[in-house]
Amino acid sequence: MHHSLGTGDFDMYHEMVKKISVDTAVLTDLNKAGSDIDRCLNTMLYESRPVYIGVPVDMSHQQISGEGLKTPLKRELPPNDKREEDKVVKEIMSMIKSAKKPVVWLSLVPDRSLGTKRMLIFTPITFSIMDGSAVRNNLTAESNRIAEITGWTFVTTCMGKGAANEELPNYSGIYEGAGSIEEVRKVVEDDSDFVLWIGSFRTDFNTGEMTDFVDEKKTVDLQRFFTKIGSKKYDVGMHGVLKALLSEVEADSSIKVKDSKVEWDPYPLPEAAKEKKELKQDFLWSVLDKIIKPGDLLVGETGTSAFGLAAVRFPKGATGYNQTVFGSIGYAGPSFTGALKAAKEAGTVRRGILITGEGSLQLTPMCFADLLKLDLKPLIFVLNNNGYTVERLIHGKTASYNTLPIWDYKQLCTVFGPEFPSKYYGPIKTCDELEKLLDDPELHRGDCFQLVELILGELDAPWSVGQVTAKIEEFNSKNAPPKDAGTSMGG
Known part of the structure; x- marks a missing residue:
């Protein structure tokens, strides 16, 4: 300042x-x-x-x-105490071998497995200022390797979305408490007797508003500076522990699952999405994978965009980011711009895809000017539901403060960068219109700034959001002041 x-x-x-x-x-x-x-x-x-x-x-x-x-900056953490690390790894291996239904949880990898239900959880999570520890600590390669060589069922949280190899047959989906599909919720909370949680980050958004129920007694939680086995904490960090554990797992064929394959669809199509008439969020997220390719960088805005994107199939090599800690709407556009610029300079990204709501976009639309000026050629989906859908579902379905002025999104590219090439698609109002667009070769070429406007219902949200916000609304209703208390909730 x-x-x-x-x-x-x-x-x-x-x-x-x-x-x-x-x-x-x-x-x-x-x-x-x-x-x-x-x-x-x-x-x-x-x-x-x-x-x-x-x-x-x-x-x-x-x-x-x-x-x-x-004097070079210190980029590496000091090693763990070797004796303490060996002790912890030995105890973890003992738990794994005695478990009938282990789960490895990457807080960014869903749970898919057969027979012995072993699930891997990563929580990296997203490249923002406060991320899930697997991603923040650059341990996604090791986490995916454990999932690959063991065949254990593994899941991810919303915060970890985009760091897991979803092409592995034992990838099982997203775990977010009440917002999980029933098969994932059941294997995590009820069926497993061992959970390896790589970098847990228990925030409201990342746990389905604290509706997750993972028994601490059966959980090993790896963090940057410590490891928890049940309720006991050891001062050995995840870098050394995970790498040592990987070596042990690679050498022990007895804990590997052969021909593992998840028994359910990690990307189920909700019934509401099968009508294929007016465009709905559940249908949108079920077909959006058509546009995602290896090497793409995706950013989902706080709200329905982030939760919906968590349910989309990612090919290997695509990376995704969201912000499930602060819940700061409007962050996605500027963050996407900086991340895409850096990734393109590094040569690690093919194309950038931003998915945002019109309410969040109206807070930080200036990022469009930078995206155009820097010639980053993004693909941007704007979910236009005439206001703040998540806020409506949580509290105030008809409140005026959850409604926004309508912008002419077709004109935004001209306003922010008239001398730069751009293309507007929309407004897309039906499922057929969206499917036709996603099959359009021009959209896939991505040779200029592209903006897609999607028209959605004011109360339409991904299935998982509906499950979670119902819990919040129930809590709000129970704790609301009496009508005659002389207070106002603003509608």
Whole structure:
């Protein structure tokens, strides 16, 4: 922040961010500036969490010592205590061997398995500032490898969507408490007697509004700096433990499941989607995989977009991100722009696909100007349901504050970048129109900025959202003040 609040206190913003940063510094001393910067950067890499560095205007052009540049930043975590790590891995292997129906949970990999029901859970989760630990800790390759060589049933949470290899036959779907399909919920909560949870991140959105029920006694939870076996905590981090566990699993054929194949469809088509008349969310998510290819980067906005995208089949090599911690609508457009720019510069992404609601988009539409100017050629789906659908379902179905002004989305590309090529598709109102569009070779070529407007019902949401918001509405109704209490909930 480069302005004060007019009080003469220039440290106010620094004090504010201390609560959400693992380290902070304001560069006021030339002799310490270099070491302060290095300290914050090393802390950021060690914790994998944000830091804050303030640069006063009168310091911005000052020269500081470059001595610190001779010492590389510490990019790797120190190793675990070997004896303690061996002890923990041995105990985990003992639990696995004695389990009849183990589950490996990647909080980003669904649960598919036969016979011995072993499920793998990753929770990376998304490349945002606070992510699921499997993704944040760059352990998705090891997590997928365990799922591949063991054949255990494995699932993912919403936060982990996009990090799992969904082409594996033992991939089973998404676990999100009450928002899970019944087969996944049952195998996680009832049938399994061992759960390996790689990087759990138990937030409201990531647990179906705290409707998940995983028995702690049968769970091994791997985290960045510790491992929990049941209720007991060990000071050994997931990097060393997971890699050591992978070595043990690779060497032990007795715990592998042959010809494993999930017994249910991880991407079931809800009954409401089979009518194929007016466009509905459940139908949208059941066919959207037609457009997704290996190498694509997908970002789902907070709300129905993120939950719906979790139910879409991803090919191997496609990556997905959502934001299930802060629930900050409007984040997706700018985050997508930065991520796509970085990924294209690195040569790791074929194309970027953004899925957002019109309510969220109206908060940060300026990202369109950058996407056009930078010639990133994105494919953007705007879900237009005339307001805030999730908020309506949670509380206030007819409240005026959940309704938005209607924009002419066809004109947005012209407004934000008239000199750049772009293409608008829509408004798409029926299932047939959407299927025809998804088969259009021009859409697949992706040679310019593409915007698709989808018209959906005001209360239409993915099946999983309906399950979860019903629980929230039930809670809100029970805890609402009496009508004569003299208070107002705004409609």
